[in-house]
Amino acid sequence: MTGKKIIIAVVFIAFFLLIGISIGAVINVSDDQMRERSLQTLQDSEGRDNHHAVGLNLLDTESEAVINTEEPLRDIIQDNEVTVVNFFASWCEPCKRETPELNEYAQDTADSDVQVVGINIDDSVKNRDEFLKTYDVQYPVFELADEADMTKEFKISLMPTTFFIDSNGEVVRAYIGEIGPELITNYINYVKERQ
Structure with missing residues (x-):
């Protein structure tokens, strides 16, 4: 048994x-x-995206340089095949997690037709500057001249939000939330294939 x-x-x-x-x-x-x-x-997909900003043009957005560039946002967009525009804030935990990867991605693509750009919103100057220093951000970062109107027009309410913009300034794709290198590359390839 x-x-x-x-x-x-x-x-x-x-x-x-x-x-x-x-x-x-x-x-x-x-x-x-x-x-x-x-x-x-x-x-x-055929370019359909349910974010309100898709199809809008970012070239008319007035911005002020914060660090790392004397070049206006308009020129950066027009000089590159794809511009990855990441809206972030210093208090945003997903922004903190994705910034090192965005920084590395920007450095890896520095000699290409792709440019990563940050736009700081809903932040204080002190906190923004500490964030940029802490994460040693190497890509151009801007603040908006009229933040309230722009965030309303482009429906930016959650952080982070990343736009993928063609050389004509059109927002082709938008991604809400923390984004990684593989997805960035896929979105960039999508924008390039669409042009």
Whole structure:
């Protein structure tokens, strides 16, 4: 009897281990498949985006340089095939997490036709400057001359929000939330293919 109970216990343990491993594999595969599917959907879409800013033009936005550039935002947009415009604030936790990656991305694409730009909104000068120093931001950062009107017109209410703009100043894509390098590259490729 004891040997039979041991065999039954071993079978049950093996059964539950197998189920646990199977569930873990399904969850991992599902996460990878979901990420692949979302990136593929982005690539296959026809440019439809449900953010209000898509289709608007950023060239007429007046801004003031904060650091790292003497070049106006308008010139940066027109001189590059794609401009990645990231709206951020120093108090925003996702902004803090994504800024090092944006900084690295900007440095990696410095000699290309892509430019990363930051626009600081809803912030104090002191906090903004501390943020830029803490994260050693190397890409051009601007503040808006008329922040209230611009954020209202472009419906920027959540941080971070990132626009992908073509050389004509049109917002082709918009992404709300923390963004990483892989998704940035996919959005940039989408804008380039569209032109």
